[in-house]
Amino acid sequence: MLKNTPFTSGTKSSVNPKVMLAMSLLVGMSTNGNLAHADERESLEQLRATTSNLIELLVQEGVLNKDKAEAIVKKANQDAAKQVQQAKADKTLDGSSTLDEKSVRVQYVPEHIKKEMRAEIEKEVMTNLNYKAGERLGMPGWLDRISFYGDMRLRFENNAFSESNAPKDLLNGGIHNNRQSDIKNTTEDRNRFRVRGRLGADLKVNDWLSGGLRMTTGQLTSPVSPNQTEQVSEGKYSFALDRAYLKAQPRDWLSITGGRFSNPFFYTDMVFDPDLAFDGVATTFTPTISDSWSSFTTVGAFPIEDIESSDTNKAKSKWLYSLQTGIKWQSANKSTVKLALAYHDFSNVEGHANSLALPGAYDGTVPAFRQKGNNTFNINDVFGAGKEKYALASKFELVNLTGQVDLLTFDPVHVTVTGDYVQNIGFDANEIFKRTGTRYEKENEGYQVRLDVGSNSFNGPSSTEVKPNDWQVSLGYKRVEADAVLDGFNDSDFHLGGTDTKGWLLGANYGIDKNAWLSARYFSADSITGLPLAIDVLLLDFNAKF
Template sequence: MKHLATPLGWLLASILSCAPALALADTGQSEIQLLREQIRALSARLDALEQGTNRNTAAPATRVRAAHDTASGSADDAPGSDLADLDHRIDQAVEARVADRLEALAWAERIRWSGDFRYRYENIDRQGQDERNRNRIRARAALQARVSDTVRVGLGLASGSQDPVSTNQTLGMAGSHKSLNIDLAYFEWTGLTNTAIFGGKYKNPLKRVGSSALVWDGDWRPEGFAAAYEDGSVFAYGLGTWLESDSASGQQEFSYLLQGGTRLRLGNKAELMLGAGYYAVDAADKGSFFGDGDFFGNSFDAATQSYRYDYRMVEAFAELTLSTFDRPLTLFGDYVTNLDADDEDSGYSLGFEYGEAKTPGAWSVGYLYKKLEADAVLGLLADSDFGRGGTDAKGHVLSGAYAIQDRWIFELTYFINKTGLASGDPQDQDRLQLNLNFKYR
């Protein structure tokens, strides 16, 4: 048995040292559980082999024991003791190897991956211009690592250009390589009850009602610091974000954004969210923060190529969610005004969403009407799809979605807009988007 057990022990230890390598391909708890199941199966196999060997060697062992007892009158050095000692040493070796491998896998439990992929066909019909058709992709992947019980760090990559409000990548140029950019790079501290502190480049925590995106595009990632408080019924956020942090540029700008509100339960099937915000951006007499002289609908001085106004934006919003025919119905409204602008200083949106496209076969539909005057908000960070992107547009948005499978959703969005309102001669612009969305984790 000694000659058999020793190779089996080393075989078991060797297999245990290799098995976790496959588990390293994924970071979930299920892989560690699989490793433990493999250990139990291998241990059971070794026990079965040992039992078979014991039956085959029982008679010789008895004769050896009898001869030994006759010669020495003692059974202290019996083969049974050797076998027990060998089993004990095998168990110790296996346990030590398992402990080492589980410790090596412990990092996997601290990592969480997420991401999505979108394929889009887009048609743009702009008055006075030829129709434009293009195919675009969006790919995003992010990981969040738990440093301690209260600290996490995150890193995210996304396709597209340097545009702060878009991660779309247009296909073409003979299959040329496409760019990946840092989309997220932040820390999060949650050492206070119901509170999170962020620093770096992080997801915008400010609330947006429905599909409005009246003030902020959903792809914008603030850069700076933020504090968020949520207790289920009350929420409050404070952000300090750099539009330009380098003083050498002559355009250093640190903006302050504040928002707060409440959620109210209205019976068993309704919830009302009310909120308001104040956002301060010092832009007057500064050039475009992004792009070559593009002010995205805002008023500017043509001679100096600089913004005409600061943006002291006050926002008020409401969202009512109901359950109707076993489907959620959301009604929402949003209003914003810029206290610093002389005119063309306000915007609003009204709309609804019905249904929820999450499980296979589920669907949703929506409608939105929006009007955003030229200096109501900072155009650079406004919705990049509405109008020509930015401000100075109004119109309708029709949308629908259908869940083909779990985490695979088809979406249709149709924009019927007018742009260039401040010119007195607005132009028609229609935009059709067909999306296939895939999400993981």
């Protein structure tokens, strides 16, 4: 037996009055009789057929049960009969005879009004049917509060190394241990196929609380790369949770997010890799100043590495404390200008030397993950050769200025210019010398400029639809000195990640169909002051999202 499902989301179980009135009118208009005008008769016959089909659909879908539908039709017929009887009893104003008993006089309804009525009824019916889908099918209501999304990326990657590069042994400690890295190759070109797969769900808990979950491929030890290298010997790809958060929005201008979530700041990949997740809590304020001006401020605390300190473990937990404030202007044609100033304090990431009295006491100051470029020192220097452990020499307190101009003069083509400047004000050569016994040159600045022309659908949020023939081209230049940013968290593609690098980037995207596109990027980068290390990276991607 079909369930008599309420047509609206309220507590009443009757049909929406507006829809019922419209259906009654349509039934009444199409009840027996010969119409006074032939063209009106054809239109009303169409409405009568539409009404019958609509009522039948409501019964089939479970919005109305059969008895309720019959009652609606019966009432419409009764109303029509009363109108006929009333018409027989009335005389026209000019004394003419009463209506023929088989005729019904109907007020003329313009065609555009009929179309609007049909569209409104159809929209309301389908909206309510969709809302009640879970109940109609006997499925739990929470399914209506979850929306799934995902994407796949197939990549060909070419890494080209210069013949003049320093050997990897020199870069991995050796006589150049101030830039110690874990580089496995500096001379042999490499080609590989890679894949990235992501599957997520947006959760709506109630009007003010939402959340999200997302799974992704990638190495479990890397916070910046979700890529999985294709090889049969891999056995199975890793697929792990990289988003798990709740977001409260008690006001339109206020949101609070906690858990593991996407970067909450206005940023570029010079400071943070686009795939880097943030753990912790962030609060964002977005008050509107006027129709053209708005502001945004984000403050957050993010644990980097939890360390259980004790009498024998002197290392402390590592945190990132951040504050960013900015302003945005929007013109009448939707062109925008954004400018933001941020302060990022990476607390307790610098290394401390072990002593003979407490061997291993500061092992926790060694970074859990690095790429390359930051100045380092051996915290086990007192123990001699064979026991080397390298930690960061400098503290990291970043002041970051980011600006962007997005012109829509040639709408839908965007012309976007982005500039980014960062300085590590935590770098102090004298303080580093006291702590490490080594004096380092001050290399604590970085900047990037980039031009993007075309559609912004390729770098928009996951909900943005890529359309066939969408296109975008990009050109940029980047220079990041050794201790300008933390090398473990910035872009993992340019120079294969890290700092102490400068060079150019070229990019292009082209939509081949809905939500399917090709992209190509080329990076040509060299080291700045370290041992010679030139790396060119070519990325060819086929992307699809759903």
